[in-house]
Structure formats: C-alpha cells, structure tokens
Amino acid sequence: MSIFEYQPVLNGKLVDLRPLRAEDYSDLYAVAQDPLIWEQHPVKTRSDKQGFRNFFDESLKSGGALLILDATTQRPIGSSRFHGYHQERSEVEIGWTFLARSYWGGTYNQEIKQLMLNHAFGYVDRVIFLIAPDNLRSQKATEKIGAVRVGQRPDANGNDSYIYEILVDNR
Secondary structure (H helix, E strand, O other): OOOOOOOOOEEOOOEEEEEOOHHHHHHHHHHHOOHHHHOOOOOHHHHOHHHHHHHHHHHHHHOOEEEEEEOOOOOEEEEEEEEEEEOOOOEEEEEEEEEOHHHOOOHHHHHHHHHHHHHHOOOOOEEEEEEOOOOHHHHHHHHHOOOEEEEEEEOOOOOEEEEEEEEHHHO
8 A cells, every 4th residue: 555645636426625725714714613513622712713723724734634615516614634644553534524514414424524434445444533522423423424432542632532443344
C-alpha cells in the first residue's frame, strides 16, 4: 500500500467532498454558526466567530480536512477530516465532522462516511472514530454506519474519547 492521500476529491449522489481551502471560511462559518450543531461536542464555542476561526485554522493546518458540498447545489453543508494515518497499524481516523442541521437524519452522513471509508480502505484495514462520551448523537450516527465501540483513549486534544472502529473485513 502507498502513502495515505489525506485530501482526495470524492463524489457521491448526495454530496461531493474536496480539500478545504482558506477561501471556504465565510461559507462554512455560515453553516457552523448554529449552536445546536455543537451542543454535544467538547468544544461548544465553534458556533461563535473566534471559536470557529480556531477550528477552521486547525482544520486547514491538519492537511486532512474536506469540505462537504451538497451535490445538487454545490453549496457547503459541513466538513470532515482524515487524521492520524498509521501505516504499521494500518489505520486512519475519520472525525471532526459537522453538518448543517437541515442535512441531519442519516442519509447524508451515511454517504459522506461511505465515500470516506471507501477511500480509506484503499490504504488501511482499520478506520477509527474518536467520540466524546457526552456526544450521543455522534455515537449513534457512527453506530448506524457499522462502527463498533472498542475502547477509550484521549483524542488529539487530550479529551477523553470512546474509540469506535470499522474493519475492512466487517463492512
């Protein structure tokens, strides 16, 4: 297997994903301003200007952030990220996903994650998701796509998180 491609262009029926760019800030902040999006996340300030600026800048710096576009309108509806590719363990993390509330309910998230999983499994055998214990919405959404909770560990920011996984053989 080759080195993981963190920022692919992925196209589905409902969504298109492409690398996040600096000029996406205003359009993505328009989506992220809804405080209900962040109510179960460890960092609840992402709906305010400075909180989102920090999140957005971190996303750009990560080198793995993807902008999620509605495939029909080509308008931004959220973002997600690949993180922590580990060749020896044959794993990568998918996370930091958020969607406009009008796209909640499973169909869009399922396609986003399926596109990302299909890409990831071209490189790795295991995809993990780190989710805060209080983030029940994300836990349920992750279980809906077939992920299984397998443990606990700190996330990239040192926050306690549940580990969910999907193995290439269990999809």
